[in-house]
Amino acid sequence: MEEKKVTWLELFYDLLIVAAIATVTHVLLHVEEGDIPSEYLLKFVLIFIPIWWAWVGQTMFTNRFGQDLFHQRIFLILQMFFALVMISSLSVDFDSYYKPFLLGYIGLRALISIQYFVAQRTETGDRKKAALFFGKYFLIGIFISICSVFFDSWIRYVILYLGIFADISFPLIGRKHLVKVPTNTGHLLERFGLFTIILFGETLVSTLSVIQPRQDDWHSIMFSLVSFILIISMWWQYFDNLEKKVDKTKETAGQMIIYGHLFILMSLSMIAASIRLLYLAEINYMFILLFIFGASLLYFSSTSLVFHLYRYEHQRLKIYHLSLFLGILAAFFLVNLAFTVPNIIIAGELAIFFMIYAKITT
Numbered sequence: 187m188e189e190k191k192v193t194w195l196e197l198f199y200d201l202l203i204v205a206a207i208a209t210v211t212h213v214l215l216h217v218e219e220g221d222i223p224s225e226y227l228l229k230f231v232l233i234f235i236p237i238w239w240a241w242v243g244q245t246m247f248t249n250r251f252g253q254d255l256f257h258q259r260i261f262l263i264l265q266m267f268f269a270l271v272m273i274s275s276l277s278v279d280f281d282s283y284y285k286p287f288l289l290g291y292i293g294l295r296a297l298i299s300i301q302y303f304v305a306q307r308t309e310t311g312d313r314k315k316a317a318l319f320f321g322k323y324f325l326i327g328i329f330i331s332i333c334s335v336f337f338d339s340w341i342r343y344v345i346l347y348l349g350i351f352a353d354i355s356f357p358l359i360g361r362k363h364l365v366k367v368p369t370n371t372g373h374l375l376e377r378f379g380l381f382t383i384i385l386f387g388e389t390l391v392s393t394l395s396v397i398q399p400r401q402d403d404w405h406s407i408m409f410s411l412v413s414f415i416l417i418i419s420m421w422w423q424y425f426d427n428l429e430k431k432v433d434k435t436k437e438t439a440g441q442m443i444i445y446g447h448l449f450i451l452m453s454l455s456m457i458a459a460s461i462r463l464l465y466l467a468e469i470n471y472m473f474i475l476l477f478i479f480g481a482s483l484l485y486f487s488s489t490s491l492v493f494h495l496y497r498y499e500h501q502r503l504k505i506y507h508l509s510l511f512l513g514i515l516a517a518f519f520l521v522n523l524a525f526t527v528p529n530i531i532i533a534g535e536l537a538i539f540f541m542i543y544a545k546i547t548t
Contacts, residue, residue, distance in 0.1 A: 190373040192380060193254050195262055196245075202269045203241045204384045207455060208392065209276045210234050214459035216278060220470030222477070229280055232343060233287075234455070236350060237272070238448050240265075240294040243324075245377050246357075246444070247298055249369050251305040251317060261301050268293030284342065285335060292332055295353065299324040312366040319360050327353030354445075361439055369440035371433075371496070378447050379428050383421070385451060389458040390417050406465075409530050413461050416537040420454070423544035424489060430548070432496040446492035449484055456481035457536075464529040471526060479519045482536055486511060486543065493547075507546060514539055 213230045214222055244265060252258060272290025275283040302321030306314050331349030334342040357364060393413050460478035463469045490511075494502055518535040521527075 190249070190252075190370045192373070192376055195254075195259055196248065196377070197380065199244070199262060199266055199269070200241075200381050200384055202266055202273065203237060204381065204388055206237045206269065206273045206276060207234065207385060207451065208388045209273060210237065211392075211455040211459050213278060214456065215462060217463065217469050220468070221473045222469075226278070229278070230455075231452075232347075233276060233280065234452055235347075235448070236287075236291045238451060239350060239354060240269070240272070240291060241381070242444055243295060243298040245374070246369075246440070247301050247305075247320075249374050249377070249440070250367055251302070251309070251313075257304070258301070261297055265294050265297050268297070288331070288335060288346070292328055295324060295328050295331075299328065312363070316360075316363040316367040319363050320356065323356040323360065324353060327356065357439075357441065357444075361441075364439035364441075368437035369443075371436050371438065371440065371443075374440050374443055375428060375432065375434060375496075378443060379425065382424065382447070382451065382454070385454055386417065386421050386424075389454060390414070393417070393458060393461050405530070409465050409533065412530060412533045412537055413465075416457075416461070416533060416540060419537060419540035419544050420457075420485070423540060423547055424450075426544070426548035427489070427493045427497075431498065431501050432493060433498055434496075436496055438495075442492055442495045446488050449488035450492065453481045453485035453488065457485065461533060464533055467529055474529070475519070475522055475532070478532065478536065479515065482539065483515060486515070503547065510546075511539075511543055514542060 210230060210233045213226050213233070216222065216226045244262065248258075268290045270290075271293065272287055275287035275290060277283045280287070299321050302317045302324070306317035306321065309317055327349045329349070330352055331346050334345035334349070337345060394410055457478065460474065460481055463474055464478070490503065490508065497503075518539065522532060522535070
């Protein structure tokens with residue numbers, strides 16, 4: 187498989203999208219009467235998915251057809267412009283900023299579709315068919331989402347997500363095209379890895395900025411240390427698997443990497459918000475218990491699934507490994523249900539879980 191390197195402009199683009207995700211994560215910090223209202227949980231998902239899919243669209247085009255050419259740089263710079271429009275429209279009061287947010291999303295998706303049409307002019311055979319397929323079918327998703335602007339209230343979101351769902355489904359429907367034009371697995375894993383490490387960095391910085399340990403404030407200092415151990419253990423597990431345990435020469439459609447990372451990135455944002463909420467201690471004990479353990483289970487499940495498919499066969503985890511991890515997570519959760527423990531203990535338990543997860547899987 188031909189080696190494909192990540193360009194500096196791609197990394198610059200990643201910074202913008204991670205900034206958008208960091209802004210979305212703040213939606214989870216709105217606590218009312220000890221809980222995060224279901225409205226904000228829904229808004230988190232509603233805003234997160236279009237941002238993730240916009241980034242995935244450009245990443246997948248670059249992976250299969252991208253070259254560091256002048257016109258492709260211009261396309262990416264234009265996408266950064268629309269990404270800025272989208273980021274500027276992120277707000278808890280999402281309804282008021284819906285139209286500029288939609289403009290940013292539609293602009294990003296339209297540029298990706300145009301790039302496929304441009305690429306097919308110089309391609310032949312299966313590569314030409316794949317480029318034409320995505321260029322045409324992505325326009326359908328874009329058209330459906332645009333129609334949402336003519337409606338109000340919840341109907342606009344239904345139509346927006348019908349378009350996004352169609353968009354996300356087309357690669358699955360067109361799998362026969364993708365199999366004939368497989369991803370560059372090394373480049374794809376590197377792209378998701380670089381994006382994830384930027385999000386890890388943002389998570390660490392934003393978490394420590396909230397905790398802000400002061401001199402002789404041992405609670406804050408200890409909470410900072412426990413939070414750091416938790417985050418660095420997750421980092422260790424993810425990147426040691428990415429670097430040492432996966433077969434980067436494997437040729438696939440890449441869909442497990444793509445769709446699995448939606449849940450990895452979303453759960454990482456949820457865990458980051460949970461750590462801050464644990465420290466601020468302004469949230470109902472039962473709610474934060476369900477929220478942070480649910481996010482940790484989602485992260486564990488999605489990383490296990492993504493890496494399992496691409497691991498070297500002799501290094502794949504066994505059922506008893508997965509049973510051990512689930513057992514440890516369940517044991518901590520049940521103990522916390524039976525006995526009300528300090529929030530720092532909950533963070534410490536998860537730090538222990540991710541240390542074990544990292545040790546055994548790497």
